[in-house]
Amino acid sequence: MSDTLPESDTQELATVYVPSEAEHLVTERWAESGAFHAEPSGSADTPTYSVVIPPPNVTAALHLGHALNNTLQDVLVRFHRMNGHNTLWMPGTDHAGIATQTVVEKRLLQEGTKRLEMGRDAFIEKTQEWKDEYEATILGQLSEMGASCDYERTRFTMDDMCATAVRHAFYTLFEDGLIYRGKRLVNWDPVTGTALADDEVEMEEVQGHMWYLRYPLEDGSGHVTVATTRPETMLGDTAVAINPNDPRAADLAGKNVVLPIVGRVIPILEDDYVVLPDPDSSDTKAQMSSGCLKVTPAHDPNDWDIGLRHDLDVINVMAADASISDQYGWDDVSNDARAFVGLGRYEAREAIVAWFDENGLLEKVVDYSHSVGHSYRSHVPIEPWLSDQWYVKASDDRFAGSALRAQNPDQVTGLAAQHTAGDANGDGELTFVPERYAKTFQQWHEGIRDWCISRQLWWGHQIPVWSAAVVDTSGRHPQPAIAEALASVESGTAVKIDSKWSNAGAIHVVRQVTDTEFVESICVPGDSTLRRLDRSDTSMDEAAIVAALEAEGFKRDPDVLDTWFSSALWPMSTMGWPYPEDFPETTGDGSDLLSTFNPTSLLSTAREIITLWVSRMVMFNRYFMDGQLPFTDVFIHAMVQDGHGQKMSKSLGNGVDPRDIIYSHGADAMRFTLVQMTTDTQDVKMPVDMVCPHTNTPFTPEFITTKAGHLVAAPTQTSPEDPSKTMVSAYGVAVGEVAPTNDVPLARNTSAKFDAGRNFSNKVWNAVRFAIGRLDSETVEAGPIDISSARFVDQWIVARLAATIDKLEAAIATYQFNVYADTLYDFIWRDLCDRYLEVVKPTIDDDPTQQAVLAAVFDASLRIMAPVCPFITETLWPYVSDARGGEIIGLELPASDLLATAAWPVAADSIANPNVIIDFDRAYALITEIRTLRASQNVKPKQRITLNGPAEVLALIAATGGTVETLAGLGEVADDSEGAPPVSSAVAFEGAQVFLSGLTDEVDIDAEKARLEDVIAQKTKQIGGFRGKLSNDGYVNGAPPHLVQETRDMLAAAEADLAAAEASLERLA
RNA sequence: GGGCGUUUAGCUCAGUUGGCUAGAGCAUCUCGUUUACACCGAGAGGGUCGGGGGUUCAAGUCCCUCAACGCCCA
Structure with a gap:
């Protein structure tokens, strides 16, 4: 019996359930009990259930999408905990490199300072403060919504344990030749000076132009016309391409043109990438095509591919800020061209178009609407730009092939022979729910590109590689072997060499950058790795190696790793990989977290990160852990949209804080409604209202249309009941247009969608009030009850309970969350309240057996409801426990102080009487x-x-x-x-x-x-x-x-x- | 351009392999304040399942096609 709650007495329960009075008491009881803490198990007999939370970004507070995902995980975790599994739910947060750095930089600007002014260390410190603030907010939100995480094990993607894993993973991949450096076209954000991953680029429709430029043929026999949306890149053209099926191809291919302005002589070549012109086509590309394509390998990804096919020169004509520059590989600048050097990309565009016009080479200009990649951070068009980056060789069979072989064979079709699951550890065990997402996963890996992992940021895991230019390959620190080693490989390929650095445990590579430039790089492992290496020179630890390197002029790469690199290790790094013994809190009972809980049971996430995250966890976990998967089941949940069918997102500012819903409806109501709306469709619309802070009444806000065409709540709203008062909306605050004040406060959001959950909670509350009011511990039947000799309606409710338990178990096993909620609702509201309680009213007071049945049914009802509505059920639990009489034979309901750790009810077939039903x-x-x-x-x-x-x-x-x-x-x-x-x-x-x-x-x-x-x-x-x-x-x-x-x-x-x-x-x- | 999905009652959504008279919650209307609950109870009205075509004894469900909307990838 609890000592924090009063003895059961119907007078103690108010007529209305007030979540805010109950929830914090329950949270305290859970925390004190340690009910959510998991320890490694040395025994293979105890079944385990483990989930790692998709770590939320520390950029901002959680919104309803997070609430949905975490509620679903909690339902599963609580269900399995009650079913006797050793259950671990690992919580934590993600440092979210670009996103966090951007929000901190924004705040700095408001404070009148800048990142570059304060320097790297100070900036990181500032960002750390931000992280601490939001990590606390996020963990608080999780706790408020009832997430039964093992909070003692809370991790952060940049804490020591995770950093150790990142360091070891990078070292291992470097050693295995799966990390390389190369000049590649990246999505360059010229404003933030950052390379973006493909998925960080947002496609936006832009009203632009198609310019038709004439390039004279070298032989003077006329010209070809190329069509382009980016005329400024023509300075870097190294060919003109024509489709081999074009009737003009036979005549033109093999000839040369003289590139205007520059004077460069470049070939006309055949490539079937070129779109054939067709004015009648429904495809606008064909309508707009001139049939001739200018090829600029340094400034367009498709042209880069053409360049590879035809071995074209790559001439980069832009600087990092996207201005025209001759400092990055352009060395045939003509006198005419010199005038353009130094212009910004859009100035250059105008000037070049003007030049073509003045020289009679501008054939025409046509309005053209097309999609252009924009930085999701600075929102300017990205520039495909040639730059040095680190890559993980994701296309290697050990990654992409391994990911494909992991897929459940029942969920894939048309796999290449080498990609079909074999007998290897983990093969064929990765299952998606709903099944259709298996296809997304498959297609991604079949066409995967190598993964650019370097980011020009300060916030993140700095790349542990120190480099220096080799001044003279025959002299100085590297051995003469360098020249020899490099002579045998393709330019740009890194070659490992032996040196004092490699003797000390680092990896030493050299590579040729240009005809005359060489670079040597040393990857330094962390101490935990170093200690375990078999190395000839054990005199130096990590710090000593780094000090020695820097003393010799080596500089650490300033870039940090892509956020997803550390996220990809999450199911391992949070459990102490690679060396759990270095982190004693991850070990126990002769075992450790990693061997007990990896693979995890389930990953629940949104479909948009199947490629970014799920894929990479699968590849890394399998690579580093002998084929073992990070999880066997992947559940992809629906996306929460606002009332206008728009995705709820931070950038749109239409996200709803779960705390607002908890405030208006209670955590259980929020959870119940979220679970109830989780079907396997893609999207769920959630019409959002606001609550007037002056009058506390909900109302539908006034909406405005943003420039981007989104419908959002106007930043300032007028109180519907008192037009003299105003308030600001969450949208207005999120986009920085308004800030709340005492007179103009922030209005919370709410949604009538959650009324269903609130009403349900209240119904249960009152049903229990009724029940305990009718039960008398003096008279209730204390002995075992054979239900077949009880009243008909008692037999019936017990049979319905048994059927309900079956149905709930099946719903969990198949991730049919809405079925779980609906089944609960039907049983408790319809069967238990509307029917059973009404029927027993005339008899219950004088029937001790019926009282015992009623108490047992309520006990079981709280248990089956607990995974979805843990607060109200835990609050009512002591009252119902106290009222219990004898057991019903065939219905196991062992006593427990805490509902969160009580056993799931087990019903024997003998009580599931179908004829009674x-x-x-x-x-x-x-x-x-x-x-x-x-x-x-x-x-x-x-x-x-x-x-x-x-x-x-x-x-x-x-x-x-x-x-x-x-x-x-x-x-x-x-x-x-x-x-x-x-x-x-x-x-x-x-x-x-x-x-x-x-x-x-x-x-x-x-x-x-x-x-x-x-x-x-x-x-x-x-x-x-x-x-x-x-x-x-x-x-x-x-x-x-x-x-x-x-x-x-x-x-x-x-x-x-x-x-x-x-x-x-x-x-x- | 490729892929995935959505379109069912006024609103938000269920509807498992094709098979009882297509369901729920909210909203609406009628009645009811019965000592658990008005965040309640009883009842009612409301749908040619986006349009068209096909397969079948039988189609909301399978196939084709058109339309609108959404997401992912290029």
Whole structure:
């Protein structure tokens, strides 16, 4: 019995459940109990269930999308905890490199300073403060929503444990030749000076132009016309391409053109990438095409590919800020061209177009709307730019191939032979729910590109590589072997060499950068790795190696790793990989977290990061852990959209803080509604209202359309009840347009969607109030109860409970969350409250056995509801536990102080009596008929009426022990041997006439006739349908016999009902 | 351009391999304040399942096609 809650007493429970009064008490009890803490298990006998949280970015507070995902995980985790699994839910946060750095830089600007002014160390310190603030907020939110994470194990992607893993992973991949450096086209953000991953580029439709430029043929026989949306890049053209199927190709291919302005002579070549011109095509590209494509390998990814195919020169004509420059590989600058050097990209565009116009080489300009990649941070168009970056060789079979082989064979089609699952550890075990996302995963890996992992940021894991230019390959620190080593490989390929650095445990490579430039790089592992290496020189630790390197002029790479590099290690790094013994908190019982809980049971996430995150965790976990998967099941949940069908997102500013919903509806209500709306469709619309902070009333805000065309709440809103008062919206604050003040406060959000969950909580609350008020611990039956000798309705509710438990277990096993919520709702509200409690009211006070059944059913109900609504159930748990009487034989409900760690109920087949359920359903159909009749004649609920019916109906009423009498308000039940009572109405039930009398003093004959005529019309229509079916030979012969028989039965029943109704009508005439 | 999805009652959504008279919550209307709950109870109205075509004894469900909307990838 709890000592933090009062002894059970119905007086203690208010008539309305107030979540804010209950939730924090429950949270404290959970925290004190250590119920969510998991320890490694040395025994293989205990089943485990583990989940790593998708670590939220520390950029901002969580929104409803997070609430959804974390609620689903919590439901699963709580369910499995109750089912006796050793359960670990690992919480944590992600440093989110670019995103966090950007928000911190924004704040710095507001404070009047800049990142570059304060320097790297100070900036990182500042960012760390931001991280601490939001990490605390996020963990607080998780706790408030009831997430049963093991908070003692909270990790952060940049903490020591994770950093150790990152360092070891980088070292290992470097050693294995899976990390390389190369000049590649990257998505360059010229404003932030950062290379972006493909997924960080947002495509936006832009109203631009297509310029048609003439390039003269070298032989003077005319010109070709190229079409381009980016004329400024022509300075770097190194070819013109034409489709081999173009009729002009035979004549033009092999000739040269003289590149205007620059004077460079470049070839015309054939490549079928070029779109054939077709003015009648529905494809705008074909409409706009001139048939000739200018090829600029340094400034366009497609041109880069063409350049590779045809071995073209790569001439970079831009600087890092996207201005025209001759410092990055452009060395044939003509006198005419010199005028353009130094211009910004858009100035250069204008100037070049003007030059072509003045020189008669501008054929035409056409308006053209096309999509352009924009930086998701600075929102300017990105520039494909040639730059040095680090890559992970994701295309290697050890990564992409391994990911494909991991897929459940039932979920993939058309896999290449080398990618089909074999017998290797982890092969074929990765299963997606819903299944369709397996295809997304497959297609991504079939076309995967190497992964650019370097980012020009300060916030993140700095790349552990120190480099220096080799001044003279024959002298200084490297051995003469360098020249020899490099002579045998392709330019740019790194070659490992032996040196004092490699003797000390580092990896030493050299590579040729240009004809005359060489670079040597040293990857230094962390101490935990270094200690375990078999190295000839053990005199230096990491710090000593770094000091020695820097003393010799080596400089550490200033870039940091892509955020996803550390996220990719999350299921390993949070559990102490690679050396759990270095982190004693991850070990115990002769085992450690990694061996106990990896692979995890499930990853629940949004579909948008299947490629960014899921893929990379699979590749890394398998590579580093001998083929083992990071998780076996991947559940992709629906996306929460706002009321206008727009995705809720930070950048849009339409996200809803779960704390707002907890404030207006309570955590359980939020959770229940989120679970209930989780179907396997893609999106869920959530119309969002605001709560006026002045009057505390919800209202629909005024919406505005943003420049980008999104519908959002206007930054400032007027109080609907007091127009003199105003408030600011979450959107207004999120985009920085307004800030809350005392007079103009921030309005919380809410949504009527959550009313369903709140009402459900309140229903349960009051049902328990009723129950414990009727239970008397002095009289309740204390011994074991054989349910088959209990009252009919007690047998029925226990049978329904058993069926419900089965259905809930199946829903969890198949991740059908909405089924779980709906099943709970139906059982508790419909069966337990509307039916069972109403039926027992006349008998419960004097029936000790019924009291024990009632208590047991409530006990079990709290248990099955706990995974979804943990707060209210935990709050009610002591009251219900106290009220318990004897056990029901066949229903296991072992006592527990805490509901969170109580056992899931186990029901034996013996109590799942299907015949009782069938009889109840029949009786309920009769009840509904009677109630409908009562309602149509406005009979008062208290009015007891008399039923006269045939023996079969009376038998049913008797068999269901008071159910019909109580729920239909019957005062007297008698046979119909005397015929219809003089003042009565008749309903048709199972083909019989059932007479009801005592409804009113006088039956309204006309109304009664109208009602019967409605019944007759309805039955006649049904009969027509059934007869139609049965007169169809195809149906009678083709359909399964049991269906045909069912139709015959239904026809007979409808005909009998029709006859009964007609007889009743006749009687009135 | 490729892929995935959505379109069912006024609103938000269910509807498992094709098979009872297509369901729920909210909203609406009628009645009811019965000592658990008005965040309640009883009842009612409301849908040619986006349009068109096809397969089948039978289609919301399978196939084709058109339209609108959304997401991912290029």
